[in-house]
Amino acid sequence: MAQPAAIAVQGLGKVFRRGDGLSVAALAGLDLVVEERAFVTLLGPTGCGKTTLLRILLGLEAPSGGSVRVAGRVPVEGQVPAGAVFQQHSLLPWRRALANVMFPLEMRGVRRRAARRQALDLLRLVGLEEAAGAFPHELSGGMQQRVAIARALAHNASILLLDEPFGALDDRTRRLLQAVLLDIWESRQLTVLFVTHNIEEALTLGDRILVLGQGRILEDHAVPLARPRDPLSDAFAAELLALRRVFAAAAEGAARGRDRSIEA
Amino acid sequence: MDTGRHPAATLLRRVGLGAIPFVLLLAVWHLASRSAGTLLPAIGEVGEVLAHPFREPPNLDSLPLATSALVSLLRVAFGFGAALVTAVPLGILVGCRHTARELFLPIVEMSRSISPVAWMPLTIILLGFSSLGSVLYGTRAWEYGLLDQVQLAIVAVIWWASFFPVFLNTMHGVAGVRRLFIEVALANGARRAALLRHVIVPAALPAIMVGIRLGVGRALMVIVAAEFFPGTRAGLGYFITTSHQVAQYEYALASVVVIGLVGLVVNLGLYAVESRVSHWQAKER
Amino acid sequence: MPILVRCWIIVLAAMLVTACGGADQESVPAAVPLLTLGHVGHDHQIALGVAALEPEKMRQQCGIHLQELKPREVYRMMEGERPIAELHVKKVGGGSKMPEAMSRGELDVGLGGIAAILFFIDKGTDMKLLCPLNVDGDMLLVQPEFPAATWEEFVAAAKVSPKPLRIGYKEPVAVAKLIFERACAAEGLRCVAAGQGKAGEVELVNLQGEANVVPSLASGAVEGAVVNEPGGSIAVYKKAARIVCQLSELPPEGMWKSHPCCGICATGTAIANHRAVLQRLVKLIRAATEVINADKERAAELAHQWTKQPLEVERSSVPNIVYTVDAGDAYRLGMERWFEMMRERDTFQGVLKELSNADAFARVHDLSFLRSVE
Ligand SMILES: Nc1ncnc2c1ncn2[C@@H]1O[C@H](COP(=O)(O)OP(=O)(O)OP(=O)(O)O)[C@@H](O)[C@H]1O
Ligand SMILES: [Mg+2]
Numbered sequence: 001m002a003q004p005a006a007i008a009v010q011g012l013g014k015v016f017r018r019g020d021g022l023s024v025a026a027l028a029g030l031d032l033v034v035e036e037r038a039f040v041t042l043l044g045p046t047g048c049g050k051t052t053l054l055r056i057l058l059g060l061e062a063p064s065g066g067s068v069r070v071a072g073r074v075p076v077e078g079q080v081p082a083g084a085v086f087q088q089h090s091l092l093p094w095r096r097a098l099a100n101v102m103f104p105l106e107m108r109g110v111r112r113r114a115a116r117r118q119a120l121d122l123l124r125l126v127g128l129e130e131a132a133g134a135f136p137h138e139l140s141g142g143m144q145q146r147v148a149i150a151r152a153l154a155h156n157a158s159i160l161l162l163d164e165p166f167g168a169l170d171d172r173t174r175r176l177l178q179a180v181l182l183d184i185w186e187s188r189q190l191t192v193l194f195v196t197h198n199i200e201e202a203l204t205l206g207d208r209i210l211v212l213g214q215g216r217i218l219e220d221h222a223v224p225l226a227r228p229r230d231p232l233s234d235a236f237a238a239e240l241l242a243l244r245r246v247f248a249a250a251a252e253g254a255a256r257g258r259d260r261s262i263e264a
Numbered sequence: 265m266d267t268g269r270h271p272a273a274t275l276l277r278r279v280g281l282g283a284i285p286f287v288l289l290l291a292v293w294h295l296a297s298r299s300a301g302t303l304l305p306a307i308g309e310v311g312e313v314l315a316h317p318f319r320e321p322p323n324l325d326s327l328p329l330a331t332s333a334l335v336s337l338l339r340v341a342f343g344f345g346a347a348l349v350t351a352v353p354l355g356i357l358v359g360c361r362h363t364a365r366e367l368f369l370p371i372v373e374m375s376r377s378i379s380p381v382a383w384m385p386l387t388i389i390l391l392g393f394s395s396l397g398s399v400l401y402g403t404r405a406w407e408y409g410l411l412d413q414v415q416l417a418i419v420a421v422i423w424w425a426s427f428f429p430v431f432l433n434t435m436h437g438v439a440g441v442r443r444l445f446i447e448v449a450l451a452n453g454a455r456r457a458a459l460l461r462h463v464i465v466p467a468a469l470p471a472i473m474v475g476i477r478l479g480v481g482r483a484l485m486v487i488v489a490a491e492f493f494p495g496t497r498a499g500l501g502y503f504i505t506t507s508h509q510v511a512q513y514e515y516a517l518a519s520v521v522v523i524g525l526v527g528l529v530v531n532l533g534l535y536a537v538e539s540r541v542s543h544w545q546a547k548e549r
Numbered sequence: 550m551p552i553l554v555r556c557w558i559i560v561l562a563a564m565l566v567t568a569c570g571g572a573d574q575e576s577v578p579a580a581v582p583l584l585t586l587g588h589v590g591h592d593h594q595i596a597l598g599v600a601a602l603e604p605e606k607m608r609q610q611c612g613i614h615l616q617e618l619k620p621r622e623v624y625r626m627m628e629g630e631r632p633i634a635e636l637h638v639k640k641v642g643g644g645s646k647m648p649e650a651m652s653r654g655e656l657d658v659g660l661g662g663i664a665a666i667l668f669f670i671d672k673g674t675d676m677k678l679l680c681p682l683n684v685d686g687d688m689l690l691v692q693p694e695f696p697a698a699t700w701e702e703f704v705a706a707a708k709v710s711p712k713p714l715r716i717g718y719k720e721p722v723a724v725a726k727l728i729f730e731r732a733c734a735a736e737g738l739r740c741v742a743a744g745q746g747k748a749g750e751v752e753l754v755n756l757q758g759e760a761n762v763v764p765s766l767a768s769g770a771v772e773g774a775v776v777n778e779p780g781g782s783i784a785v786y787k788k789a790a791r792i793v794c795q796l797s798e799l800p801p802e803g804m805w806k807s808h809p810c811c812g813i814c815a816t817g818t819a820i821a822n823h824r825a826v827l828q829r830l831v832k833l834i835r836a837a838t839e840v841i842n843a844d845k846e847r848a849a850e851l852a853h854q855w856t857k858q859p860l861e862v863e864r865s866s867v868p869n870i871v872y873t874v875d876a877g878d879a880y881r882l883g884m885e886r887w888f889e890m891m892r893e894r895d896t897f898q899g900v901l902k903e904l905s906n907a908d909a910f911a912r913v914h915d916l917s918f919l920r921s922v923e
Contacts, residue, residue: 058451078450090448093544094466103462107453137547155453303767303787325590325621325640325857341561392655393639403583406623406637494587494641494650497621508760511783512856 005069006159006191007034007057012066013215014052025176026052028215030066034193036158039185041202042195044212045251050195051087053212054161057193058084071159083155085148087163087195091136097147098123098132099156104155122150125180127173141168149177153184160185160192166201178204199247204229211250218250274514294469305514313518324507324515327413327498333522335413335498336487341421342396342414344483352472353478355434356464365435372431379490380425380482387417394497413498418490425486426479433478437471438464470542477534500526552638581625581632582823587641587650588660591856592779592866593683593811595848596837596874597638597660598855603840605776605870611836613829626910634826643759644720645669648814648900650806651676658830663809663884664722666919670913671901676819677915679831682838684807686870687725688781689716691773692766700794703737703773713741713752717774719759724810725775725796726753727890732799742829763789777810782866786859795869807871809883820915832922835874842872876916884910 014027026049034040044050055061056068056173059075068074071081083104091100098119103117123129126146136144145168152160162181166174182205185192196202200211203223211219290307297304313321317330326332358364395450397405397412404410440462449463450456465472491501500519507515588594601624602605604614608627615624615636626634639656641647647661648669659666660682670676689703697703707714718726733740733751741749754761754771759780763769766789775796776784784790797805813834815827841848845868852863873880885906890895901909 027421055447060447060450075449078453078455080451082451084451086444086448086451088444090444092445092463092466094469094541102451103454104452106462107449107458108457135544135547137544151452177413303764303789323855323857323859345561388649389653392653393650403637406619494646495639499641505760509758510779510856511760511763511787511789512859 005033005195006036006038006071007032008067008069008261009033009053009057010067012053012056012068014049014056014061015064015065025215026054027063030212030216030229032210032217034189034191037189038207039182039192039205040194040208040210041191041206042210042212043197043199043202043247044195048211048212049215051163052162054084054193054195055130057161058082080159081157082159082161083152083157084161085145085152085163085165087167089141089144090148091144091151093136096132097128097134097139098205100136100147101150101154103151108156119150119154122153122186123147125153125184126150126177142170142173145169146177149181158188158190160190160194162192162194164195164197167197174201181205199243200231200240203236203243204231209243213250218237219246221246273392285351303511303513307515309514310467310517310521314521321515323512324503324510325497326503326506326515329503329518329522332498332500332503332519332525335410335434336491336500336523337526338410338414339418339490339499340422340480340483343419344426344480346419346423346424347430347479347483348476350423351475352434354429355472355475355478356438356460356468358431359435359438359468360464365439372428376428376432378424380421380486383421383424384417384490384493387420391415391417391420393417402416410498413496415493415495418487418493418496418499421490422483425490426483429470429478429482430475433471433475434468437468437475440471444495470538470545471492473534473538473542477531477538480530480534481527484523484530580824581634582637583637584819584823584826585637585655586658586660587647587656587768589643589647589662589811590640590715590770591643592685592852592858592863593777593870595662595852595855595856595867596682596834596841596872598841599837600833600853601638601849602851602854603837606840607833607836610840611832613833613836615833621634626826626833628829633829644722645912648674648676651814651816651831654816654818656816657823658736658812658815658827659814660811662724663812663887664724664727664891666812666814667887667901667913668722668896671891671897671899673899674883676814677817677820678913679813679815679827679915680808680874680876680919682811682813682834682872682874684809684871684873684880684883685795685797685805686778686810686866687728687775687808688778689729689773689775689793689796690762690766690781690784690790692769693791695791696771697793700732700799703793704738707738707750710750713749714773715743715752715754715771717754717756717771719756719762719763719776719780721755721777722896723777724808725777727894728796728799729775730807731804731890732796735800747767763787766790778869779856779862779866781869782862783858783863786862799923804886807873807879807883809880809887810870815915824918828918828921831874831918835919835922838872838874841867848872874919876914881910884913 009030009032012027012030016024016026016249018024021063030053032212042050051079056063057070057075059077059080095103101119102150105118119131120132123132126149128143128146131139139147142168145165149165166177178201184190194205206223209223210217211221218222221243223239225235229236294307296302297306313329318328320328358368394416395405395412396414397408400411401408445463445467446459449459454462488501489505491499492505496502499521502517504516507513559721588597601615601617602762604616608614613626613628616627617624622638624636624638625632636696641650643662645665645668647656647659648665650656651659652669652674660801666678690696697706716729730740738751739748739749740751743752743754756765756774759776760774762774762780763784766784781792785792797808799805819827849863849867850860852858852867853860888906901912904912
């Protein structure tokens with residue numbers, strides 16, 4: 001490994017103490033290394049700790065054990081050099097779409113006019129140029145998510161953490177944004193950690209696919225497909241089938257009678 | 265409901281509906297004031313007072329009605345302004361910090377039910393006749409227009425009246441800011457110090473605005489009582505108490521009308537501002 | 550937030566600009582002493598109003614006059630052409646407000662009710678009475694249809710009434726109330742406080758201020774009230790009451806004749822530092838009192854201008870008040886009755902409590918100014 005790791009996690013554990021007195025081990029002994037400029041997708045059943053992992057990486061949650069480094073440093077909230085898209089709607093409701101995208105730019109002290117221009121470019125990138133003046137409540141769920149993606153890109157960090165960003169989108173838009181994301185990833189030489197429920201999406205995007213279960217990485221699957229990937233090609237179909245099997249086996253092994261719904 | 269109608273007709277209908285209670289009120293007043301032996305002034309007498317806002321009232325020792333209204337507004341503006349600059353920062357602090365809440369909540373909960381008027385004796389003892397004018401210009405205050413009518417004791421009473429609505433609403437607004445907004449800001453490069461300006465205040469602004477509207481309302485309500493203060497020569501409340509004293513009730517009623525109109529304008533203005541800063545909250549899905 | 554703050558600043562600035570609009574008067578630094586004078590603003594004290602409204606006349610009368618700098622608020626006291634003081638006149642309202650402000654040191658000179666002044670001197674406020682302003686001027690009012698036109702008829706009516714007669718008073722230490730209670734006692738009428746559940750012919754009701762006299766009579770909350778002028782004349786003018794009698798006529802016979810009502814007092818500091826000014830002030834007030842007594846019709850007009858009461862009210866009120874600065878024997882007797890009454894009621898708890906009448910009189914007065922101008 002010549003490159004230093006963008007994200008390095010070792011033996012990460014996270015225990016939540018819930019209001020009803022029970023403790024939940026969301027993560028338990030998770031090891032993870034994401035190389036710089038890698039595109040890693042994170043796949044796993046609901047409730048397996050994906051969001052928790054991203055939150056820890058962002059410094060929003062303190063780990064209960066283990067060590068975490070993002071860009072070589074222990075993550076501190078507000079100082080992590082990573083753009084993020086949250087799983088739920090996360091636009092600031094009192095700001096118009098454009099102002100939401102401008103937020104990270106303002107925080108970096110970018111001049112107002114330059115920030116405006118950049119934000120508009122990013123909105124154009126996600127196909128929402130006309131929505132610039134709209135308030136979040138005037139946008140559909142998918143549109144809001146796209147604005148949030150534009151905002152994460154405005155962060156201008158070398159790492160992107162995305163928590164099911166395309167979950168609410170139709171197929172066409174999803175493909176479009178996948179292409180946009182890959183484009184930016186390549187041109188800006190980003191490191192991306194991408195959470196999804198969708199195996200096909202994981203396969204379309206990732207260099208590596210990590211299967212998370214029981215609070216740790218169950219499978220680390222390197223994708224042998226070359227880019228650009230054609231989902232209609234035989235190689236892709238074969239790979240998808242193989243991956244489904246891996247995933248099913250992992251889920252099977254992990255399931256301890258818990259009800260899990262996995263979109264496949 | 266009104267679709268298809270001419271917009272002017274709709275407007276007319278709205279204004280017309282709103283006018284009905286006024287017409288009824290005036291009619292009842294007119295009839296009541298005509299009954300024999302009543303002390304209730306006739307509409308015309310009150311109208312006469314209202315028609316000469318810039319003249320010193322012939323039967324009341326007071327500055328003119330318009331001046332009185334201005335003086336009252338100055339007192340409200342300074343009292344409320346003081347409440348704003350104290351209650352908002354304190355409300356934010358107490359809303360953010362648990363220890364601050366534990367520190368202040370007992371005294372706040374104890375104090376807020378005390379009527380501002382209850383402090384009149386104390387404020388007079390502590391602040392006496394001192395006014396904005398006397399603070400700024402000392403004994404030459406009388407040369408500086410109406411500033412010597414802005415007595416600090418009255419301002420303090422107004423401050424007390426409007427402090428709590430602003431403070432409590434700010435506190436609850438700040439304490440209720442969704443954690444998500446803060447995390448989103450942090451994940452987008454906001455330092456802790458920037459949170460206040462970019463997340464906490466804007467997110468709590470609708471609540472703060474409610475506090476402001478209630479606070480201004482209370483300030484306007486309490487000004488009448490607060491102006492029952494020695495050394496005053498003007499004010500809408502002074503108009504009322506003085507006219508009461510000398511049984512010239514038409515001045516009191518004229519002043520009541522002016523207070524109502526001032527309240528109407530101020531409230532409409534505040535609603536307009538509120539709908540501008542708070543529109544997102546109700547519509548958020 | 551920005552729009553809010555901006556709006557507020559604009560409104561405030563606009564109002565300040567309007568408020569400061571008057572700041573272009575001649576600004577002469579006060580080379581003469583500045584005295585703050587508080588008054589109640591009713592027609593017991595129109596000597597001040599006459600002095601303020603009739604500078605020419607005062608000048609002829611006593612060589613001293615008030616030059617108006619700001620109507621009703623700021624005057625320059627002149628002796629001939631020479632300014633001797635600047636007077637800041639403050640209307641502070643009745644009751645204890647004036648002496649209270651004296652005790653805070655916010656007034657140098659005050660015109661106010663004797664009872665409240667004595668009460669504050671007793672409490673330790675450093676001030677002294679310089680001279681009286683008026684005596685009498687208290688009266689018993691009844692509702693217009695009440696069947697009594699004289700005190701005797703009132704007493705008779707109270708005795709046969711199945712329920713106690715409710716009589717209002719403006720505040721617990723009001724002169725009128727004290728006199729009325731004693732007079733009732735002299736007639737064998739028992740006065741009880743409202744809500745005490747004791748048997749009596751007269752029930753006394755605290756109306757919490759002069760302002761409530763007229764509405765209370767009009768609504769029948771009380772059958773009558775004891776008030777001082779101009780309260781009586783206002784109630785009559787408003788057709789809410791009839792005057793039964795002046796309280797100075799009530800029994801015990803002669804006891805209330807010329808009972809002191811309002812006076813001028815000054816703080817110890819003012820007396821020590823501004824003797825000349827206070828002497829001129831007493832001289833001025835004395836001359837103004839003479840002007841009032843010389844022509845009460847004209848005095849009523851001036852009272853109307855000064856107090857802004859309707860002219861009809863002042864025409865009826867001013868003749869009922871005896872204006873005098875005379876601190877002679879009648880005044881001394883009146884004051885001694887005051888001391889006795891307040892002692893009887895345990896109102897005195899401080900410096901006046903243990904003093905004899907003569908000592909108390911000496912303690913609360915500084916009549917040297919009056920003597921020097923008489
Ligand atoms: N603040 C919290 N308090 C208590 N338990 C929590 C908390 N946050 C998460 N958990 C628990 O931790 C586990 C992992 O949650 P997490 O949100 O990371 O799941 P996820 O993998 O993102 O699921 P999904 O795919 O549904 O988003 C869950 O069992 C959840 O109940
Ligand atoms: Mg999740």
